[in-house]
Amino acid sequence: MVASTLSLGLLAVLCGLAGQGALARDVAGWWGRTLLWAWGVRVTVRGQPPAGPAVFAANHASALDIPLVFAHLPADFRIVHKRSLYVLPLFGWYLYLGGHIGIDRGNAFRARRSLTHAAERIRGGTSVLVFPEGTRNRASSGVAAFKRGSFVLALEAGVPVVPVSLSGVKAIVPRGLLHIQPGLVQVTLHAPVATEGLPVEQAAALAERVRAVVVAGCAEDAA
Secondary structure: OHHHHHHHHHHHHHHHHOOOHHHHHHHHHHHHHHHHHHHOEEEEEEOOOOOOOOEEEEOOOOOOHHHHHHHHOOOOEEEEEEHHHHHOOOHHHHHHHOOOEEEOOOOHHHHHHHHHHHHHHHHOOOEEEEOOOOOOOOOOOOOOOOOOHHHHHHHHHOOOEEEEEEEOHHHHOEOEHHHOOOEEEEEEEOOOEOOOOOOHHHHHHHHHHHHHHHHHHHHHHHO
């Protein structure tokens, strides 16, 4: 696992340096699939992404979510993430060079500017993935409240939001990646939620609506 992370991580960074963001994204997918296979994690995927750019909004239960979405979310996307991740060796470098979108949470002006830039990227055809809970939800179950910022992004870009339920992750990593257990994870892409014509003031209501879909999907998969 360490060897695959180092080799594929370096390859992804080199692709980013060469300006090959799409190829770097493919390499990240290979990395994710390799890790999940090594850990004995089986994945089933339901649903298809819409044609054209979208904002994919997923619940965030564990660090396992990162290789999971890179490996099995059936779309070319860039992650909206906290800018501080850039300091991480390989993974942070890949995020920066691969065209992913860092947000400076400690500076409201810079965060707003980053979101404006992200909206422009989306209008230009780039889909993004957001974890609207803002950080990993370390509770044993449930989905935390969705923050409105991700949905302001979708409204300003005028693209649909695709709710994504990541189910079964907590059962596999109940105490973090050091205690990972083999098992099955379900990735469900729900029907897109349209944003066309909605004002930015509807961001909080949109967040609640999308969260309800994600929660229902997680509950259905757990049943």
